[in-house]
Amino acid sequence: MIFNAIFLALRQISRNYLRAFLTMLGVIIGVGAVIIMINLGNGTQAMIKEAIESLGSNLLMIHAPPHLNPSGTSKSRNFTMQEVENIAERTAGVKAVAPVSMSTAVAKYTNKNVQTSITGVTDGYFTAVDWDVSMGRKFENREYVAGVNSCVIGESVKKNLLGEAEPLGARLKVGSIVCDVVGVLVSKGQGGRGNDQDDVILMPLKAFQRSIKPSDSIYNIQMIMISLEEETDYKIASEQISTILRHLRNIPEKAPNTFEIQSTKEIQQTVEKSIGSMTIFIGAVAGVSLLVGGIGIMNIMLVSVTERTREIGTRLAIGALEKEVLLQFLVESATISAVGGFIGIIFGFLMTLLLSSKLNIPFTFDMQIAVTSFLFSGFIGIIFGYLPARKASRLNPIDALHHE
Amino acid sequence: MSDFIKLRNIVKVYGSGQNSFLALKGIDLDINAGEFVALMGPSGSGKSTMANILGCLDKATKGSYLFNGVDVFALNRNETALLRRNYIGFIFQGFNLLARTTALENVELPLLYRGMPKKERRKKAREALDMVGLLEWEKHTSAQLSGGQQQRVAIARAIASNPLFLLADEPTGNLDTKRSIEIMEILSNLNKDLGITILMVTHEPDMAKYATREVHFRDGEVNKVEAVIK
Numbered sequence: 001m002i003f004n005a006i007f008l009a010l011r012q013i014s015r016n017y018l019r020a021f022l023t024m025l026g027v028i029i030g031v032g033a034v035i036i037m038i039n040l041g042n043g044t045q046a047m048i049k050e051a052i053e054s055l056g057s058n059l060l061m062i063h064a065p066p067h068l069n070p071s072g073t074s075k076s077r078n079f080t081m082q083e084v085e086n087i088a089e090r091t092a093g094v095k096a097v098a099p100v101s102m103s104t105a106v107a108k109y110t111n112k113n114v115q116t117s118i119t120g121v122t123d124g125y126f127t128a129v130d131w132d133v134s135m136g137r138k139f140e141n142r143e144y145v146a147g148v149n150s151c152v153i154g155e156s157v158k159k160n161l162l163g164e165a166e167p168l169g170a171r172l173k174v175g176s177i178v179c180d181v182v183g184v185l186v187s188k189g190q191g192g193r194g195n196d197q198d199d200v201i202l203m204p205l206k207a208f209q210r211s212i213k214p215s216d217s218i219y220n221i222q223m224i225m226i227s228l229e230e231e232t233d234y235k236i237a238s239e240q241i242s243t244i245l246r247h248l249r250n251i252p253e254k255a256p257n258t259f260e261i262q263s264t265k266e267i268q269q270t271v272e273k274s275i276g277s278m279t280i281f282i283g284a285v286a287g288v289s290l291l292v293g294g295i296g297i298m299n300i301m302l303v304s305v306t307e308r309t310r311e312i313g314t315r316l317a318i319g320a321l322e323k324e325v326l327l328q329f330l331v332e333s334a335t336i337s338a339v340g341g342f343i344g345i346i347f348g349f350l351m352t353l354l355l356s357s358k359l360n361i362p363f364t365f366d367m368q369i370a371v372t373s374f375l376f377s378g379f380i381g382i383i384f385g386y387l388p389a390r391k392a393s394r395l396n397p398i399d400a401l402h403h404e
Numbered sequence: 405m406s407d408f409i410k411l412r413n414i415v416k417v418y419g420s421g422q423n424s425f426l427a428l429k430g431i432d433l434d435i436n437a438g439e440f441v442a443l444m445g446p447s448g449s450g451k452s453t454m455a456n457i458l459g460c461l462d463k464a465t466k467g468s469y470l471f472n473g474v475d476v477f478a479l480n481r482n483e484t485a486l487l488r489r490n491y492i493g494f495i496f497q498g499f500n501l502l503a504r505t506t507a508l509e510n511v512e513l514p515l516l517y518r519g520m521p522k523k524e525r526r527k528k529a530r531e532a533l534d535m536v537g538l539l540e541w542e543k544h545t546s547a548q549l550s551g552g553q554q555q556r557v558a559i560a561r562a563i564a565s566n567p568l569f570l571l572a573d574e575p576t577g578n579l580d581t582k583r584s585i586e587i588m589e590i591l592s593n594l595n596k597d598l599g600i601t602i603l604m605v606t607h608e609p610d611m612a613k614y615a616t617r618e619v620h621f622r623d624g625e626v627n628k629v630e631a632v633i634k
Contacts, residue, residue, distance in 0.1 A: 004516055004517070004519070007516075008516070011509075015503075015504040015505070016504070310498075310500060311500075311502055311503070313500070314496075314500040314502070315513070315517075316485065317459075317461060317488065317494050317500075318488065318489065318493075318494060318513065318514045318517065318561070318562075319485050319486065319488045319489020319490070319492075319514060319517050319518075320485065320489075320517050321482055321485050321486070321517075322481060322482065322485070324517065397461050398456050398461050398462055401461075401496060401500065
C-alpha cells in the first residue's frame with residue numbers, strides 16, 4: 001500500500017512539474033536561507049576566532065588608556081621598564097613578556113615612501129604574538145641591549161616599499177634615522193578589524209625609544225603584552241598583575257586602576273558568544289520563511305484537493321480506501337517538500353560558496369544543519385499536507401463524483 | 405444463480421424535519437446473476453439514488469440490501485470500499501478518467517488498488533482495452549481521446565478487475581447516437597459473453613432496449629417492470 005501511494009504520488013507530481021516546482025519554491029528559499037545564514041555565521045565566527053588567535057591565543061594586553069588617567073600626563077599613560085620586570089618575575093604561568101611602543105612614521109627607500117606603523121619590541125614579542133621571520137633573522141641580543149637601528153619588516157612593507165628588490169641588507173629611512181633590514185616577517189594577513197597586520201616595521205625597543213619617539217621619562221612603554229602558558233587561567237594572572245601594578249603605583253585601596261588588562265581569551269569568548277547568538281537569531285528568522293513555505297504547500301494542496309475532487313471521487317468509487325487516498329496526498333506533499341528541501345540545500349551550498357568568497361569569509365558547510373533542515377522540510381510537508389489529505393480522503397464519493 | 409442482489413423495503417430520506425425529502429419509498433427489487441437491467445424514469449424519480457445504493461456508494465435510510473449474500477448496510481466505510489474494489493465496476497456519465505493520464509494507466513488504476521503486480525496489471529489492462537477495441541490508443545491521454553473513446557476506456561477500467569456487477573450511470577448521456585450504440589453493444593456483449601450482471605441507469609428508451617429487463621421508476625417507487633422482448 002505504501003509503495004502504491006508513493007507511486008501514485010510521484011506520478012501525480014510528474015504530471016505537472018511547473019506546479020510542483022512553484023509549490024516547492026517556498027521550501028527551497030526557506031531551507032536555502034537557513035543554510036546560508038548559519039554557514040555564513042559560522043564562517044564569520046571562524047574568521048574572527050582566527051583573527052584573535054593570530055594575536056596569540058592566551059595573551060594579556062595591559063594598557064593605560066587616557067580615560068583611566070584623566071588628570072595624568074602622557075607619561076602616566078605609559079609603563080616603566082621596572083613595572084615590566086616586576087610583572088615578568090612575579091606572575092605565575094607566563095611564557096613571554098613583551099613591552100612595546102608604537103608609532104607611525106614615513107619609511108623611505110630610494111624614491112619611494114610609505115606611511116607605516118613602527119613598533120618597538122623586545123625578544124619576548126615574537127613569542128608573545130607567535131610571529132616568526134620568513135627571511136633573514138630576528139634581532140640579536142646585542143641589538144636589543146645597544147638599541148641598534150636594525151629592522152624587521154612586514155610582508156606588505158616589503159612589497160610596497162621594496163618591490164622586487166632584495167630586502168635583506170636594504171637601508172630604509174624611517175623617520176629621521178636610517179635602519180638596516182635584517183629580516184622579513186611571515187605574512188599574517190588581515191586582522192580582526194580588517195587592518196593589514198603585515199604593514200609594520202619592527203625595531204628593537206631601545207632604538208625606537210631613542211630615535212622614533214624620544215622621551216626622557218622612565219614611563220616610555222606604551223603597552224605590555226604577556227603571553228601566558230596555555231593552561232594558565234587568564235583571570236588569575238590578571239589578578240596578580242593588577243596587584244603588582246597597584247602596589248608599584250601606590251594606588252589606594254578604594255581607588256580604581258589606572259591601567260586596563262585585556263585578555264584575548266575573554267575577547268574571543270565574548271565575540272564568539274555574540275556571533276553565536278546572532279547566528280541563531282538570523283537562522284530562526286530564516287526558519288520562519290521555511291514555515292511560510294510549508295503554509296504555501298498546504299495552500300496548494302488544498303486547492304489541489306478541490307480541483308481534483310472528481311478524481312478523488314472516482315478513486316474512492318472504484319475502491320480506494322480512505323487511508324490510501326490520505327497516504328497518496330501525504331506522500332505527495334511530503335515528497336514535494338523534501339525535494340524542495342534537497343534543492344534548497346544545494347542552493348544554500350552554492351550561495352554560501354559564492355557569498356563567502358565575495359565577502360571574504362572562510363567557507364564552512366555544516367552537514368548537520370543540512371540534514372536537519374532536510375528532515376524538517378519533509379516534516380513540514382507531512383504536517384501541512386495532513387489537513388488537505390484528510391479532507392480528500394473523507395470526501396463522500398457520490399458528492400465528489402458529481403462535483404463540477 | 406438467483407438472488408444475486410436482493411433489496412427489501414429500501415427507503416431513502418434526504419434532509420430532516422420539515423425539509424426532508426423522501427427519494428425512495430420502500431423499494432423491493434431482486435436482480436439475478438447474468439441479468440442486464442435498465443433503470444428508467446424521469447429525473448427526480450429516484451433512479452440515480454437507487455443506483456448509488458446498488459453500487460454501494462450510498463446507504464439507505466431504511467431497508468436491507470444483500471449483495472451476493474453480503475449484508476451491505478452492515479459494512480463500514482472501509483469494508484464497503486473493499487466490496488466495490490473487488491466486485492463492482494463503475495461507468496459514469498462524465499467518464500471520470502484521470503486527467504493527464506494515459507488510457508492504459510486509467511485502466512490499471514483499479515488493479516493498482518487491488519495490489520496486483522505490475523506485469524500482470526499491464527497484461528490485464530491491455531486485455532480490457534482490447535475488448536473495447538482501443539489497444540492501439542493505450543498511450544493516449546484522456547484529452548487526446550474522443551468522448552466515445554473515453555467512455556470505452558472507462559468501460560475497460562470497469563471490467564479490467566473482472567467484476568461480478570457493472571453499474572453504468574447514464575453511460576451514453578454525453579454521447580451522440582452512433583457512439584451510444586457502440587457503447588451499448590459493448591455492454592450487451594459483456595453481459596452475454598462474460599456473464600457480467602449489469603445495471604444501467606438511462607432515460608433513453610432506445611438504449612434500454614439492449615437490456616434484458618426494464619425497471620421504471622416514478623416518484624420514488626417502482627412503476628412498472630417489463631422484460632425486453634427482442
